Every structure is written in structure tokens, then in C-alpha cells.
Amino acid sequence: MVSPNKVVSPKEKLELIALIEDGTQTNKGYSVAKVKWNGKDAFAIRYDGDNEEDKGFPTTTNGYHASWFILPNEVSLPYLRFFVAQKDLIERLEKHLN
Structure with a gap:
């Protein structure tokens, strides 16, 4: 599995x-x-893979390098709003549980 910090293709x-x-x-x-992405702000997603040898998905054309899938704004913005709300909720719950 490739660390997403190292995925810079293309x-x-x-x-x-x-x-x-x-x-x-x-x-x-x-x-x-x-x-x-081409000089414009965007959001991207990738499947990380199942094991150390797996490059995840997507990969470049020949499968040599792990890459990102660029999400359209219509998909990424609702996801990110949900993600932020969920993370905030979890942090608030943890404060009360500790």
C-alpha cells in the first residue's frame, strides 16, 4: 500500500x-x-490498497505509479461538509467521554 503523501502522479x-x-x-x-489540478484548487480520492505490494487505485496508464482521482466539485463539496461535521461531532463526544 502506498502512503498517500507519496502519491504525486501525474x-x-x-x-x-x-x-x-x-x-x-x-x-x-x-x-x-x-x-x-492544472493550477486550480480541487479535491481528490484514491483507494489505498490491501497490502504492501498493492499500489491502490487509480494508477497511471501502465500501472507503474499510484495516482489520484480528481473529484468534481458537485461530489467533493457535499462529502467534505459531511466529513467536517462528522469529525466535529466525534471530537465533541470524546470530550464528554474522557
Whole structure:
């Protein structure tokens, strides 16, 4: 499984800005990132893979490099609103449980 911090393909179009969800750490199986895609802000997602040899999905054309799938804003913005609300709720609950 490839660390999403190391996924920078395609180099000529993508710049990794920040990880929103690192699935290799949370065991969710997918990662989400804020990126620059052709110079514009965007969000991307990828399946992390099942084991150390698995490059996840998507990969470049020949499967040599792990890559990101760029989400359309119509898909990414509702997901991110849900993600932020869920994370905030979990943090508030943990304060009361500790």
C-alpha cells in the first residue's frame, strides 16, 4: 500500500496540498486530499490498497505509479461538509467521554 503523501502522479498536472483523510492511518481504505489540478484548487480520492505490494487505485496508464482521482466539485463539496461535521461531532463526544 502506498502512503498517500507519496502519491504525486501525474506530476505535470498535480500538486499535493494537504491530506484530509489518510486511509493508511485510519484504516478506512481510502484517502482524500486537497490538490492543485492544472493550477486550480480541487479535491481528490484514491483507494489505498490491501497490502504492501498493492499500489491502490487509480494508477497511471501502465500501472507503474499510484495516482489520484480528481473529484468534481458537485461530489467533493457535499462529502467534505459531511466529513467536517462528522469529525466535529466525534471530537465533541470524546470530550464528554474522557
